[in-house]
Ligand SMILES: CCCCCCCCCCCCCCCCCCCCCCCC(=O)SCCNC(=O)CCNC(=O)[C@H](O)C(C)(C)COP(=O)(O)OP(=O)(O)OC[C@H]1O[C@@H](n2cnc3c(N)ncnc32)[C@H](O)[C@@H]1OP(=O)(O)O
């Protein structure tokens with residue numbers, strides 16, 4: 001019997017960010033392994049014209065939740081969506097709902113955040129710092145509360161090279177920033193933002209670091225733990241391999257590479273690609289929730305959910321495997337044949353951007369214009385290049401994250417719990433994982449049919465022929481122009497032709513002699 005699964009039985013669990021990538025996988029696992037849990041409260045806002053109920057309905061009826069319905073048929077009754085906007089005072093939760101949350105909650109998983117790298121400082125602070133503070137104030141009024149699990153990121157201290165499982169102080173007090181945002185206007189905030197974030201690469205990682213400081217300062221009587229995942233990728237094993245449903249981080253790059261838009265990336269080929277499967281993160285979260293509530297550690301423990309120090313993989317190896325998978329299972333209607341060129345050199349990277357990205361986009365847009373259609377490829381390409389440049393910082397560096405607490409926790413689990421809540425990333429086979437990942441991107445994200453694979457392969461063959469034809473034509477044109485204008489080019493040309501002629505004559509003569 002799993003102790004962790006039993007622990008969540010009969011519990012009332014509050015999850016923020018339950019409609020997000022991590023939140024959905026967390027809910028799925030909770031319902032599947034502890035179907036006798038009492039209730040999961042989720043704080044949700046209406047979005048994209050959908051009510052709360054419609055959003056929940058959509059999640060529960062998705063492929064991800066297919067197995068849950070078998071073990072927990074009344075899952076609809078066990079999920080209670082509460083209207084909330086985390087950027088508002090008191091989260092805009094009604095008095096009755098707030099009362100219920102305060103009196104019933106046993107465990108909190110705080111996943112909600114803005115993960116955009118380019119968010120405004122005001123919004124990112126509201127979500128990643130102020131909301132965390134407010135949630136902890138709520139938590140301190142919950143008599144039945146046993147543990148709070150705060151989800152941060154392994155990159156919250158990416159200004160350091162070696163990162164321990166401790167909370168590092170930030171140069172400016174979070175409280176001071178929260179207070180100043182109240183009276184400063186937006187223009188001034190955006191002006192001071194670069195000075196505030198100093199050596200953090202973006203507002204996201206900076207505000208996540210502030211969020212951790214808030215956890216440390218507001219913990220008081222609470223039992224809290226922090227989990228820091230690195231780059232969260234598709235599921236490894238559960239509920240099935242390769243599940244993924246958003247375009248963030250690796251996913252967008254995999255699509256852009258598979259469609260042949262992105263063929264070169266400014267990335268250090270040997271740098272560690274610290275991906276961590278989402279189900280591994282969720283298993284650690286549930287184990288940490290159990291451990292924190294049962295053992296009540298005296299201080300706030302930090303757990304790294306990273307792969308680099310236990311089972312490292314680098315960008316080159318990952319790129320090769322992504323390409324190998326696209327050979328077998330190509331994406332439909334590719335723009336060009338997939339290719340991956342990783343370089344950390346500035347000049348080479350700019351060269352590849354011009355030749356491999358911008359030039360084909362411009363040529364294609366000319367073709368669209370000539371055929372009376374609206375040009376769009378340059379815009380798409382610029383968007384992809386903007387995204388790639390935002391990720392560059394993370395693709396050209398390696399970090400060392402220590403994992404003492406995570407390994408300690410692993411050793412505390414019973415063999416059954418180690419199996420059911422496996423977060424031992426040493427068992428991960430990267431080649432198999434990446435193959436399932438790419439397949440998952442095709443199936444669950446792009447919703448492409450496997451029956452279309454032969455046609456997709458045919459399309460790639462056509463693209464290869466067009467590529468050869470184009471290169472040959474280009475070579476001939478350039479050469480013709482060169483010969484017309486330069487005596488030296490003409491001399492070289494005559495030298496090559498006469499050399500080939502002599503070689504062929506010699507070859508013919510020697511083969512005639514043999515006969
Ligand atoms: C050589 C060729 C490549 C070969 C590939 C081989 C594969 C190699 C293996 C896999 C590669 C893995 C690389 C991973 C690198 C990831 C590093 C991540 C670092 C993590 C740091 C911390 C991790 C975290 O804690 S959390 C979460 C991370 N957060 C994010 O990922 C959010 C990042 N996104 C943003 O901040 C924004 O989307 C931004 C700024 C990039 C763009 O904003 P903008 O307002 O301009 O656009 P959007 O409205 O958001 O989107 C417009 C458009 O672009 C599409 N899009 C969005 N994100 C991506 C993306 N990552 N890649 C590609 N496309 C993306 C989006 O869908 C929109 O499309 P529409 O068609 O217009 O709807």
Ligand SMILES: NC(=O)C1=CN([C@@H]2O[C@H](COP(=O)(O)OP(=O)(O)OC[C@H]3O[C@@H](n4cnc5c(N)ncnc54)[C@H](OP(=O)(O)O)[C@@H]3O)[C@@H](O)[C@H]2O)C=CC1
Pocket residue numbers: 016017018019020021022023043044045047084085086087110111112113114115127151152153154208228229230231232233246248249
């Ligand atoms: N994905 C990754 O690679 C990594 C993620 N993390 C951390 O994990 C956590 C979850 O990330 P992930 O699931 O990927 O992110 P998502 O963007 O998929 O999910 C974010 C969640 O936060 C919710 N949210 C955002 N703003 C508000 C708001 N104003 N009110 C209510 N809810 C809101 C979103 O709700 P809605 O659906 O309404 O937008 C969504 O449920 C975050 O804390 C992130 O920092 C850490 C490392 C890596």
